[in-house]
Amino acid sequence: MIFWQRITLFHLQIDWITMEKIALKELLYKMADDQLILGHRNSEWTGFGPLLEEDIAFSSMAQDKIGHSLALYTLLHELGEQDPDTVAFTRNANQFHNSVFTELPNQEYDFSLIRHFLYDTAEAIRFEMLSTSSYEPLAQVARKFRGELRYHTLHAKTWITQLGTATDESKSRLQKSLDEAMPFALGLFEKSPHETELIGQGIFAGEEELKKRWLLKIEETLSKTELILPDWKILQPVEGGRTGNHSEHLQPLLDEMSEVFRLEPGAEW
Amino acid sequence: MMQVSTSIAEIYQWLEEVKDPEIPVLSLVDLGVITEVEIDGPKVKIELTPTFAGCPAMEVMKNEITDKLKSKGVAEVEVEISFRVPWSSEFISEKGKKALKQYGFAPPPSNKLFTDLEILGTAICPRCDGTNTMMKSPFGPTLCRSIYYCNDCKEAFEQFKPL
Numbered sequence: 001m002i003f004w005q006r007i008t009l010f011h012l013q014i015d016w017i018t019m020e021k022i023a024l025k026e027l028l029y030k031m032a033d034d035q036l037i038l039g040h041r042n043s044e045w046t047g048f049g050p051l052l053e054e055d056i057a058f059s060s061m062a063q064d065k066i067g068h069s070l071a072l073y074t075l076l077h078e079l080g081e082q083d084p085d086t087v088a089f090t091r092n093a094n095q096f097h098n099s100v101f102t103e104l105p106n107q108e109y110d111f112s113l114i115r116h117f118l119y120d121t122a123e124a125i126r127f128e129m130l131s132t133s134s135y136e137p138l139a140q141v142a143r144k145f146r147g148e149l150r151y152h153t154l155h156a157k158t159w160i161t162q163l164g165t166a167t168d169e170s171k172s173r174l175q176k177s178l179d180e181a182m183p184f185a186l187g188l189f190e191k192s193p194h195e196t197e198l199i200g201q202g203i204f205a206g207e208e209e210l211k212k213r214w215l216l217k218i219e220e221t222l223s224k225t226e227l228i229l230p231d232w233k234i235l236q237p238v239e240g241g242r243t244g245n246h247s248e249h250l251q252p253l254l255d256e257m258s259e260v261f262r263l264e265p266g267a268e269w
Numbered sequence: 270m271m272q273v274s275t276s277i278a279e280i281y282q283w284l285e286e287v288k289d290p291e292i293p294v295l296s297l298v299d300l301g302v303i304t305e306v307e308i309d310g311p312k313v314k315i316e317l318t319p320t321f322a323g324c325p326a327m328e329v330m331k332n333e334i335t336d337k338l339k340s341k342g343v344a345e346v347e348v349e350i351s352f353r354v355p356w357s358s359e360f361i362s363e364k365g366k367k368a369l370k371q372y373g374f375a376p377p378p379s380n381k382l383f384t385d386l387e388i389l390g391t392a393i394c395p396r397c398d399g400t401n402t403m404m405k406s407p408f409g410p411t412l413c414r415s416i417y418y419c420n421d422c423k424e425a426f427e428q429f430k431p432l
Contacts, residue, residue, distance in 0.1 A: 053405060053406040053408070053416070056406060056408045056409065056410075056416075057406060057407070057408040059408075060408035060409075060412055061408070063323040063325070063412055064321065064322065064323045064412060065323070066323055067319075067321065067322035067323020067324065067412075068322055068323070070322070070323075071322050071352065137352075140352040140353060140355070141322070141352050143352075143355050144319075144322055144352045144355040144356075145322060147355070147357070147432045148321055148322065148412075148432070151407050151408070151430070154407055155407055155408070
């Protein structure tokens with residue numbers, strides 16, 4: 001009798017560990033993919049920025065984000081996934097878990113700036129929340145990213161405040177981009193099927209909590225400008241990215257990003 | 270098993286000879302990126318932490334540490350890149366800050382002095398020591414440097430970012 005009880009307990013334990021690992025991997029993948037894809041989009045500004053300083057800023061933020069994706073893919077590798085290069089360069093669009101927001105083309109600078117503001121504010125809060133995660137390896141990288149991201153949010157805030165109070169053209173361009181970006185930005189907080197476990201195990205306090213904190217921060221900066229936050233309660237968030245349902249823009253990005261890698265996979269550089 | 274016949278202190282001395290590939294006057298020890306040294310039988314283990322997660326110089330640093338220790342007769346070297354102790358600009362030694370200044374960079378101000386980066390508008394010019402300066406961009410030629418301009422010297426300079 002006791003023997004069978006033990007066996008059952010043992011199986012329960014295994015199930016719990018497996019479930020937790022699946023939930024954790026899903027969380028890591030979506031964050032790593034967001035950083036990689038937006039990092040790549042940011043890098044498309046290299047050589048094309050409207051000012052030299054902005055060219056450097058978007059290039060530096062690209063480098064930071066790709067560095068973050070590497071650190072997160074490394075955590076996944078430690079959990080049994082393939083090595084970071086294979087994971088980054090050999091999957092197809094439907095195997096990526098980034099939000100649709102991050103894969104949208106850069107368009108003009110105003111759209112890139114609005115996306116940078118909306119995304120990086122969420123990203124900074126996300127890693128702030130994760131800095132106390134019960135999964136210590138994740139908490140460690142989150143504490144690392146947190147300091148770096150202060151430079152990203154500073155950059156976004158400075159430009160949004162400045163251009164959001166400047167000329168009619170700058171204000172109307174930003175407002176138009178903000179209206180267009182908002183449903184996609186809300187898609188960042190698409191809930192994971194493992195939300196309850198992540199919260200319950202103290203791994204991550206959850207998308208709902210993140211969204212709440214994000215709205216407060218966004219409103220705080222926008223209140224210093226003449227820009228108006230769209231009524232998010234009536235907007236339909238653009239979701240699906242977390243489960244591999246992407247726009248037509250992702251696959252061409254991946255093809256370009258992995259072009260060199262695919263020439264000779266496994267080449268030593 | 271053969272024991273490494275050296276001390277932790279001596280290993281740190283050897284590591285003084287390994288410089289930051291992007292700022293060749295600054296040793297890795299002064300930069301504060303060596304977060305642990307351990308002697309384990311015939312092996313020396315080094316824990317290395319990046320200044321910024323996206324720092325492209327990590328592999329170079331790793332190889333240079335290995336080469337240096339091997340040239341000093343250590344048979345086996347293991348360098349682990351870790352986020353266990355996240356790097357902060359507070360880890361740069363006084364000697365390191367002096368070296369940065371001589372090289373033309375403003376050393377990072379103490380990160381305890383500010384809670385919000387918005388007050389980073391000015392830095393101390395490494396040429397004239399004046400503060401009639403302004404931030405041109407929080408991002409610079411490498412991830413760990415920002416660009417400033419000195420209104421008195423009429424020259425741009427870089428500051429090692431506080432983190």
